Amino acid sequence: APTHAPHGLDDVIAAINIDGIGQWLGVNFAGTLMCSTAFEALVDAIRREYPGMIALDPGPASNHYDFYTHGVPTLMMSSVGMGNTIHHARDTPAWINPAKLAEVIHFVEQLVTRIHDRVPAWSRRPKS
Numbered sequence: 001a002p003t004h005a006p007h008g009l010d011d012v013i014a015a016i017n018i019d020g021i022g023q024w025l026g027v028n029f030a031g032t033l034m035c036s037t038a039f040e041a042l043v044d045a046i047r048r049e050y051p052g053m054i055a056l057d058p059g060p061a062s063n064h065y066d067f068y069t070h071g072v073p074t075l076m077m078s079s080v081g082m083g084n085t086i087h088h089a090r091d092t093p094a095w096i097n098p099a100k101l102a103e104v105i106h107f108v109e110q111l112v113t114r115i116h117d118r119v120p121a122w123s124r125r126p127k128s
Contacts, residue, residue: 013115013123014039015067015074016108017058022101026079030107031058033068033076039115039123043075046110050103056080073123075111077104 014035021028030047032040047053058064058076068074082095115123 009067009070009072011120012067012072013118013120015064015072016077016111017062017064017067017074018077018104018108019062020078021104022096022098023079023082024095024097024100026082026100028053028077028079028100028104029056029058030054031056031076033058033064033074034071034125035073035075036123036125039073042114043111046107046114049110050107052100052103053107054080071124073125077107 020026028050030043030053032043035043044055047055058074058078062076062078064074064076079100
């Protein structure tokens with residue numbers, strides 16, 4: 001079966017998937033896939049500026065799948081440690097902590113500011 005090969009991904013510095021962040025009962029996390037050590041180090045350095053955020057393996061299944069499986073460096077941000085309220089009638093803005101939401105917004109703002117002028121090769125794993 002033919003595989004889907006999206007066009008233009010060679011020009012992407014990084015994909016950022018933000019899903020399920022800022023939960024009152026959860027902890028925000030940031031995790032990378034298919035990244036250079038320089039990109040991983042930058043993500044970790046920024047994450048350390050936010051004591052409430054942890055590093056975590058993002059796992060393979062979410063909207064970032066189509067990027068990292070095509071070699072695009074990927075950052076996944078979400079929350080862990082809360083009950084399952086996502087995609088349920090109880091999934092309302094009441095579960096969102098504004099300070100935790102702001103934490104992710106500022107994290108991404110810092111990351112984009114620091115990588116916007118980089119070339120895609122900077123963020124990619126070396127080809128073996």
